[in-house]
Amino acid sequence: MSAKLSHRYRTQYTYLMQTVVTILIAVFCLTPMFYILSTSLKPRGAEYMIPLELWPSKPTLQAYRAVLGIVEEAELASESKGSMVLPADQARIVKSLSFVTPLRNSLIVSSAVAAFSLLISSLSAYAIARLRFRYKIQSLIFLQLGAMIPIAVTIAPTFMLMRSLGLLRTLLAMIIPNIFYNVPMSTWLIACYFAELPFDLEDAAKVDGYKPIQIFWKVIIPLAAPGLFSAGVFAFLGSWGEFMLASAVSMGIPAVQTVPAAMLNFSVQFRYEWTWISAAIILSVALVAFMTLVFQRWVIRGLTAGAVKY
Amino acid sequence: MKIRLREPTIAFLFLLPAFIGVIVFYYYQIVQTGIYSLHNLQHTADWQTQPFVWFKNYATVFRSTYFWQSLRFTVYFTFMATVLELAVGLGMAMATFWVSRWLGGILRAIIIMPWVIPPIINAMIWRWLFHADVGLFGYILVSLGLVDKPPLFLTEPMLAVHSVIFADVWKNSSIMAIFLLGGLAAIPADIYDAAKVDGARSWFRFRKVTLPMLLPTILVALLFRGIDALRTFDLIYGLTGGGPGTVTETLSSFAYKYYFTYGKFGLGSAYAIVVFAIIVGLAAVYLSRIRRNMRFKE
Amino acid sequence: MAGVRVEGLLKKFGNVTALDHVSLEFEDGQLTVLVGPSGCGKTTLLRIIAGLEDATGGSVFIGHEAVNQVPPWERNIAMVFQSYALYPHMTVFDNIAFPLRARKISKAEVKQRVEQTAALLGLSELLQRKPRQLSGGQMQRVALGRAIVRKPEVFLMDEPLSNLDAKLRVEMRAELKRLQKDLGVTTIYVTHDQAEAMTMADKLVVMRGGVIQQMGEPEEVYSHPRNTFVGGFIGSPAMNFIRCSVDCAEAELHAPDFQCKAPSRFVEALRRRGKDSVILGVRPEDLKVLASFEEGAVPATVYISEPMGKEMLLTVEVGGALAKAITPTNVRPRIGETVWLTFDEACVHLFDSETDEALPTE
Numbered sequence: 001m002s003a004k005l006s007h008r009y010r011t012q013y014t015y016l017m018q019t020v021v022t023i024l025i026a027v028f029c030l031t032p033m034f035y036i037l038s039t040s041l042k043p044r045g046a047e048y049m050i051p052l053e054l055w056p057s058k059p060t061l062q063a064y065r066a067v068l069g070i071v072e073e074a075e076l077a078s079e080s081k082g083s084m085v086l087p088a089d090q091a092r093i094v095k096s097l098s099f100v101t102p103l104r105n106s107l108i109v110s111s112a113v114a115a116f117s118l119l120i121s122s123l124s125a126y127a128i129a130r131l132r133f134r135y136k137i138q139s140l141i142f143l144q145l146g147a148m149i150p151i152a153v154t155i156a157p158t159f160m161l162m163r164s165l166g167l168l169r170t171l172l173a174m175i176i177p178n179i180f181y182n183v184p185m186s187t188w189l190i191a192c193y194f195a196e197l198p199f200d201l202e203d204a205a206k207v208d209g210y211k212p213i214q215i216f217w218k219v220i221i222p223l224a225a226p227g228l229f230s231a232g233v234f235a236f237l238g239s240w241g242e243f244m245l246a247s248a249v250s251m252g253i254p255a256v257q258t259v260p261a262a263m264l265n266f267s268v269q270f271r272y273e274w275t276w277i278s279a280a281i282i283l284s285v286a287l288v289a290f291m292t293l294v295f296q297r298w299v300i301r302g303l304t305a306g307a308v309k310y
Numbered sequence: 311m312k313i314r315l316r317e318p319t320i321a322f323l324f325l326l327p328a329f330i331g332v333i334v335f336y337y338y339q340i341v342q343t344g345i346y347s348l349h350n351l352q353h354t355a356d357w358q359t360q361p362f363v364w365f366k367n368y369a370t371v372f373r374s375t376y377f378w379q380s381l382r383f384t385v386y387f388t389f390m391a392t393v394l395e396l397a398v399g400l401g402m403a404m405a406t407f408w409v410s411r412w413l414g415g416i417l418r419a420i421i422i423m424p425w426v427i428p429p430i431i432n433a434m435i436w437r438w439l440f441h442a443d444v445g446l447f448g449y450i451l452v453s454l455g456l457v458d459k460p461p462l463f464l465t466e467p468m469l470a471v472h473s474v475i476f477a478d479v480w481k482n483s484s485i486m487a488i489f490l491l492g493g494l495a496a497i498p499a500d501i502y503d504a505a506k507v508d509g510a511r512s513w514f515r516f517r518k519v520t521l522p523m524l525l526p527t528i529l530v531a532l533l534f535r536g537i538d539a540l541r542t543f544d545l546i547y548g549l550t551g552g553g554p555g556t557v558t559e560t561l562s563s564f565a566y567k568y569y570f571t572y573g574k575f576g577l578g579s580a581y582a583i584v585v586f587a588i589i590v591g592l593a594a595v596y597l598s599r600i601r602r603n604m605r606f607k608e
Numbered sequence: 609m610a611g612v613r614v615e616g617l618l619k620k621f622g623n624v625t626a627l628d629h630v631s632l633e634f635e636d637g638q639l640t641v642l643v644g645p646s647g648c649g650k651t652t653l654l655r656i657i658a659g660l661e662d663a664t665g666g667s668v669f670i671g672h673e674a675v676n677q678v679p680p681w682e683r684n685i686a687m688v689f690q691s692y693a694l695y696p697h698m699t700v701f702d703n704i705a706f707p708l709r710a711r712k713i714s715k716a717e718v719k720q721r722v723e724q725t726a727a728l729l730g731l732s733e734l735l736q737r738k739p740r741q742l743s744g745g746q747m748q749r750v751a752l753g754r755a756i757v758r759k760p761e762v763f764l765m766d767e768p769l770s771n772l773d774a775k776l777r778v779e780m781r782a783e784l785k786r787l788q789k790d791l792g793v794t795t796i797y798v799t800h801d802q803a804e805a806m807t808m809a810d811k812l813v814v815m816r817g818g819v820i821q822q823m824g825e826p827e828e829v830y831s832h833p834r835n836t837f838v839g840g841f842i843g844s845p846a847m848n849f850i851r852c853s854v855d856c857a858e859a860e861l862h863a864p865d866f867q868c869k870a871p872s873r874f875v876e877a878l879r880r881r882g883k884d885s886v887i888l889g890v891r892p893e894d895l896k897v898l899a900s901f902e903e904g905a906v907p908a909t910v911y912i913s914e915p916m917g918k919e920m921l922l923t924v925e926v927g928g929a930l931a932k933a934i935t936p937t938n939v940r941p942r943i944g945e946t947v948w949l950t951f952d953e954a955c956v957h958l959f960d961s962e963t964d965e966a967l968p969t970e
Contacts, residue, residue: 018409022417025402029420032435032480033427035446039438052449124328133318139325141597146336148593150541152562153582156575157342158335180331187328188600212320241428243544248570260430264548267434274438284431292426296419300488500693503660506680507687507764508707508754518706522697 033285040064040278047274063279067266069098096254097269099280102262106240107287109171109258113178113239114232120179121186122228126216128187129194130202140191147184151244159248169256173249178242182235189234189302193227194220230302233295240288259284340586347579360576367580377581380559383471387560388539391478392532398479399486399531404516406487407494418491425484433548436477440464440549464550467557474558478545482538486531493527494520526599533596540589561585610671610761611636611794612657618665619652619818626652628818629666634762635811639788639795643805644815645841650798653815654764657796659683670761681710686755690767692747694739694754700726701735704753711758725757745776752784756791763788763795769804781807802842806830814838836964839889839957845921848895848931850888851961854878861888865927866906871953873969878958881967887959894955895933897922898948899941905948910941924949 039047041059044066127133128140158177159168167173197220205215221228243260250257257265263284267277292299315323347367349360371377406417427435439446440463448460463473497520505515543562546552552559552567559567561581568578612634619627627649634640642650655661657668659680668675675683686707694703701722708718726732729749739747748768755763768784769777785808788795799805805812806826814821814829814837822834833839839847852861856879859870870878878886898905908924908931915921915937922933924947933949941947958967 015410018413021405022409022413025405025417026420028480029424029484031446032439033423035439036435048444050444050449052444052446120327120331123324127321127324131317131321131324133321139329143328143332144597144600145590145593146332148537148589148596149336149340150543150562150582150585150589152541152543152565153343153586154336154339155566156346156569156579156582157339159569160342161339177335180328180335183328183331212315212317237426241430241544243428243430243547244566260428260544263430263434267437267548274441277434278438281431281434285427288428289423289426292422293419296422300418300422300492498691498693500689500691501695503655503658503680504687504689504693504754505695505706505710506660507658507683507685509681509710509758510706511681511710514710518709519695523695525697 036278036281039274040282042275044273044275047278063275064283066094066273066276067099067279067283069095069100093269097262097266099259099262099266099283101255102257102259103283103287105171105257106259106284109174109178109246110236110239112175113182114236116175116179117182117186117235118228118232121183121231122190122221122224123216124183125187125190125194126220129191130199130220131212140188143184143187147181151181151242155244155248158245162249168249169251169253170249171256171258174239174242174246174258177245178239181242182238185238186231186235189231190224190227193224193302197223226298227302229295230298233291233299234302237288237292343579343582343586346575347583349576351576351579352573363576367576370577371580371584376556376559376564377561377584379556380561380564381584383558384540384542384560384562386471387475387478387542387558388536390472390475391482391539392536394475394479395483395486395535396528396532398483399490400528402483402487403490403494406491421484421487423484424481425488427481429481429542429544430548432477432481433545436473436480436549437464440473440477465554467554470550470554470558474545474549477549478539478542482535486535489531489534490524490527493524493531496527497523530596530599533592533599537589537592537596540592541585561588612762612796613669614653614657614666615669616666617653617656617663617668619649619656619661620664626818627656627663630818630820631666632813632820632823634794634796636794637792638810639785639797639808640811640813641797641799641805641809642813642815643799643802643809643841644821646800647817648815649818650800650815651766652818654687654766654796654798657762658685658687658764684761685764686758686760686762687764688751688755688766688768690770692739692751692771694747694750696739699736699738700731700742700750700753703739703750704731704757707754707758721757722753725753728756729753744772745780748772748780752787756787756793760793763793763797765795765797767799768797770799770801777804784808803844806842812842814841816841832966833889833957834966836887836889836959839959839966843891843893845892845932845934847889847891847957849959850890850927850929850931851885852888853885854883856882856884861886863888863906863927868904868906869953870958871956874956874958874967877967877969881960883961885961886967887961887964889957889959890931890951890955892921892932892934894951895931896950896952897924897933897935897939897941898950899939901948902950905950908947908949910943910945910947912943913941922947 035054038053038055040063041061042053042056043058043060043062046053046056124143128136162168162173167176201219201223202215205219210218241260242258243264246258247261247264250261252265254262254265263280266280270276348362348364350363350366351360402417402421406414406421409417424432440448442448442460442462442465445460445463447463448457451457452460461469464470501519501523502515505519510518541562542560543566546558546560546563547566550558552563562585565578565581565585568574568581613632615631617627617630619625630649630653642653644650652661656663659675659678663676670683670685695706698706704722704725705718708721722735723732726735729752731746731749731753734742734746739750742750748771751768769780772780781804797808809826811823812826812829813823816837822829822838829838829842833842833847836849840849850863852863854861854870859875859878861868861870906926908926911923911925911930913920913922918937920935920937920939922935922941924931924933926949931949939947959965960967
């Protein structure tokens with residue numbers, strides 16, 4: 001039928017439909033975060049007012065100040081009439097649960113995990129993708145099968161292991177296991193990337209007088225930088241959101257909690273303060289969302305590398 | 311002295327750190343969990359000092375109605391979430407592929423966003439949107455006149471089950487769409503052109519060309535998501551805490567609860583081993599699928 | 609059966625003009641070859657005729673019907689792609705049957721027609737194979753089978769042979785031409801290979817930069833190139849060009865190293881034109897190489913010689929420029945030797961030195 005419509009009409013109709021579809025998907029994907037952002041900008045208590053405001057009429061950064069622990073006693077006092085907790089106590093609690101520490105912890109943990117898992121995975125990926133040895137596929141399967149094991153299964157003995165190493169309540173207890181939680185996936189992503197580089201490269205470098213280790217560092221790694229990068233982002237995101245282990249080994253100590261563990265703690269402590277919780281959510285997501293947006297193309301390419309080859 | 315390493319030796323050395331880590335943090339832990347599950351083990355104790363109880367923990371698990379209920383929920387959740395995510399993800403991927411180039415760029419950036427959000431934070435978000443009194447969702451339903459008062463999304467058992475599924479679908483349709491988008495992009499443009507010239511209209515093209523060529527990707531994506539959904543923990547823990555009652559308790563969240571709430575490491579380990587057994591089955595299929603994609607130097 | 613006509617076709621990609629008001633008529637039942645360097649707009653033209661690309665302006669007619677608004681699946685055309693574009697998940701049978709099934713043709717007829725087509729192309733043994741189990745030549749045949757099975761009004765072929773190895777390409781060239789003649793379907797064939805274009809075409813269309821340079825029978829285009837581009841593009845090795853000054857009074861051409869009489873058929877045009885320079889074009893196969901001086905011969909230094917079996921390709925330096933000549937192998941000059949070149953004035957082409965257009969003859 002569309003063939004009978006005039007060309008211009010058909011084109012305009014298509015544009016209209018495309019725009020409508022884009023908007024629908026955007027609404028589906030963004031509404032929840034948008035509403036959280038809106039809630040985080042409301043003054044304390046306004047989140048419970050009916051009719052709900054989709055966007056606050058008087059946006060304020062009050063909630064962010066509270067979440068970052070820069071809140072005044074007086075400010076709490078004026079708003080917490082009828083609360084069982086004294087303003088002074090509340091201010092102390094707020095300060096002790098400041099999100100600055102978890103954000104810093106998460107940044108440390110995620111950066112360390114990304115860096116070390118990249119290092120380890122690029123070595124193993126190189127072996128699997130480009131070196132000649134038997135049991136190549138078996139090695140990859142061995143790593144991948146490991147990654148299928150849920151953390152719920154390994155958490156108890158890992159907890160015990162960390163306890164016997166005396167690492168409970170330290171960031172190391174999160175960093176070390178998380179490195180290896182990401183190694184299998186990173187190995188797979190990077191290996192897929194390595195496999196796409198021409199195999200003549202090593203032969204050329206060998207003829208030019210390089211040793212295998214030098215070839216790895218000077219030829220392969222620079223060429224595979226985009227692949228390494230997407231694996232790095234992947235590991236960073238993975239450890240940023242890792243909750244089960246983090247909450248187990250941090251044992252409720254705010255000083256060593258990463259964002260997910262602190263988030264839960266915070267939402268239990270201030271279960272009715274949704275402007276605060278919303279602000280905490282926004283702070284927790286902002287960095288990784290920004291990172292993903294900037295490196296979007298590589299992330300998508302990395303994610304699909306292994307899944308879609310014919 | 312000059313040491314000359316042969317290629318297999320180098321490969322072995324390169325693989326060593328990864329292997330050691332994976333053995334220590336996965337395989338060794340599985341064995342440990344297996345051992346724990348045979349002991350009557352409490353939180354703070356070493357297993358050597360605790361009574362060996364053979365398969366008593368498993369007997370307890372299999373006799374418990376909670377176990378069967380949570381197994382049923384885990385399977386139902388996995389099935390529903392994966393299927394819905396496939397449907398939504400496929401829709402989003404097709405749309406992104408269909409719209410003009412710059413709209414497609416925008417859509418890609420939008421679609422990837424929910425995937426970035428950590429699961430526990432996703433749980434927080436939906437706790438607020440499903441709030442019983444002032445949740446945005448209930449509010450919209452009331453404003454549209456569909457219901458008189460906001461539904462109890464998280465406390466009404468049937469509703470809670472599906473709210474959890476909805477929250478998971480919202481986050482993970484993203485990753486499904488990204489996978490499928492990759493699959494779509496891997497189909498050569500010539501093939502579509504050929505199908506058009508061969509006289510195939512859009513629906514016929516979708517059914518006979520796009521979908522069959524996408525099938526390997528769909529299968530891998532389903533398995534990938536399925537394995538992930540089976541071990542869902544964070545979302546449950548943060549959104550419903552397994553409630554109301556134990557209606558939305560998954561095997562993973564039960565295991566965690568036994569460990570760290572009740573301190574029964576032995577019993578929790580038995581749960582964990584059951585989860586593992588189920589996942590190994592799916593993982594075997596998944597690995598044999600992605601094995602076909604491997605094109606490494608032999 | 610139907611001819612194809614395009615009128616004033618304009619296609620822009622952003623501010624790049626791919627087709628610049630192209631008008632052409634493809635005659636019913638003929639094989640027309642579009643040839644030109646990559647980026648000349650030939651594939652774009654083909655895709656617009658197929659309906660895979662919308663034109664920015666102008667119209668396309670298949671038979672007498674304007675088809676601008678008709679989507680590709682409703683145009684009665686078939687197309688063969690450079691990559692073959694076989695459906696990898698379907699067997700050979702299903703690939704060939706695809707266009708029929710898209711048109712809801714009965715099962716029995718599909719089977720009968722696919723088998724008939726397969727027999728014609730020698731694919732009967734391969735019907736149950738998947739594309740990845742086929743050789744390049746076999747895939748090529750399946751792509752052809754998919755095109756001819758539905759008896760379309762027009763065949764469009766986009767470099768269909770360029771993924772084959774050299775030997776197979778020459779074989780398939782003849783076979784394709786024969787097939788086209790048997791079926792008598794109007795065919796538009798795109799290639800960048802001038803030899804393929806020359807051997808296959810009933811009619812040749814030379815394009816450059818989205819503009820048609822010349823259109824005509826291959827022999828016509830070869831012997832009377834309309835400008836230096838066509839002269840240089842058609843024929844291999846390419847035509848030699850030398851810039852000469854013109855002595856109108858004596859009807860002579862002066863190159864840096866030699867001079868010669870202007871062929872009599874150009875004298876009038878040279879005189880009327882009155883400009884003092886001209887481009888002389890001679891094809892390598894028209895240059896005769898002599899070991900010793902003869903009347904009117906031009907001296908040249910041997911730069912390199914490349915034996916090609918029955919003949920030899922000689923590159924020589926004449927007046928500071930390199931020229932190519934094809935000689936029988938009995939002349940075997942060494943590098944640096946002086947040889948003498950002559951050419952028949954009937955084979956000379958003259959082009960305007962500013963516009964690159966061929967000069968008119970008497």
